[in-house]
Amino acid sequence: xxxxxxxxxxxxxxxxxxxxxxxxxxxxxxxxxxxxxxxxxxxxxxxxxxxxxxxxxxxxxxxxxxxxxxxxxxxxxxxxxxxxxxxxxxxxxxxxxxxxxxxxxxxxxxxxxx
Amino acid sequence: xxxxxxxxxxxxxxxxxxxxxxxxxxxxxxxxxxxxxxxxxxxxxxxxxxxxxxxxxxxxxxxxxxxxxxxxxxxxxxxxxxxxxxxxxxxxxxxxxxxxxxxxxxxxxxxx
Numbered sequence: 212x213x214x215x216x217x218x219x220x221x222x223x224x225x226x227x228x229x230x231x232x233x234x235x236x237x238x239x240x241x242x243x244x245x246x247x248x249x250x251x252x253x254x255x256x257x258x259x260x261x262x263x264x265x266x267x268x269x270x271x272x273x274x275x276x277x278x279x280x281x282x283x284x285x286x287x288x289x290x291x292x293x294x295x296x297x298x299x300x301x302x303x304x305x306x307x308x309x310x311x312x313x314x315x316x317x318x319x320x321x322x323x324x325x
Numbered sequence: 326x327x328x329x330x331x332x333x334x335x336x337x338x339x340x341x342x343x344x345x346x347x348x349x350x351x352x353x354x355x356x357x358x359x360x361x362x363x364x365x366x367x368x369x370x371x372x373x374x375x376x377x378x379x380x381x382x383x384x385x386x387x388x389x390x391x392x393x394x395x396x397x398x399x400x401x402x403x404x405x406x407x408x409x410x411x412x413x414x415x416x417x418x419x420x421x422x423x424x425x426x427x428x429x430x431x432x433x434x435x436x437x
Contacts, residue, residue, distance in 0.1 A: 255417075255428060255430055255431055256374070256417060256419075256428040256431075257428070258425050258426045258427070258428075269424070271425050272425070305373060305374075310421060310426070311362065311364055311376075311379065311419060311421040311426065312364075312366070312374070312419070313376055313379075313385075314376075315373040315374055315375065316373065317373055318373055
């Protein structure tokens, strides 16, 4: 059974950093793209970025230059490093398998507030 | 960015009755490889989204056959042949043909 478990969310001040983790199981992690999405009541579901199996990445314009996705294939973990956080980054963050979100984790809430 | 518009945004349905959700994109979703990257997701209350349909009309494993997807180009539809209580939630379409991929606003299905 494919499972994705996010962690690392919490309350953080604007301008600070946070790193989210996504631990995967039930599939050969190194063979798959991992994508990150976020969800807010106001903006709905939004694609954040992805990392390919070979390690190349692509990001949404709204986070490019501030967020970095990486992966540790030996431990089946993907990371979302979020720097220079803004209030608008407040959301539930999900990691998913594949470009188009075949499987989702349970999400982790990030609240950016002073 | 490609704009994806769902309608209706709220859908009250009587148990056992059919339901239909429309998803329209601002550009054709037919990719140069001949595939249309349009998926449907269900998000039950308090849960993460779950993919139901991929590439317009392919049901994911475990998805009841009362769910069906259709459409082409810019117009797509998710149909539920007979709504059950467990179908309550928000339904989203996602276009994956044009980057960045984008979602519709969501359609909230409730039981009358």
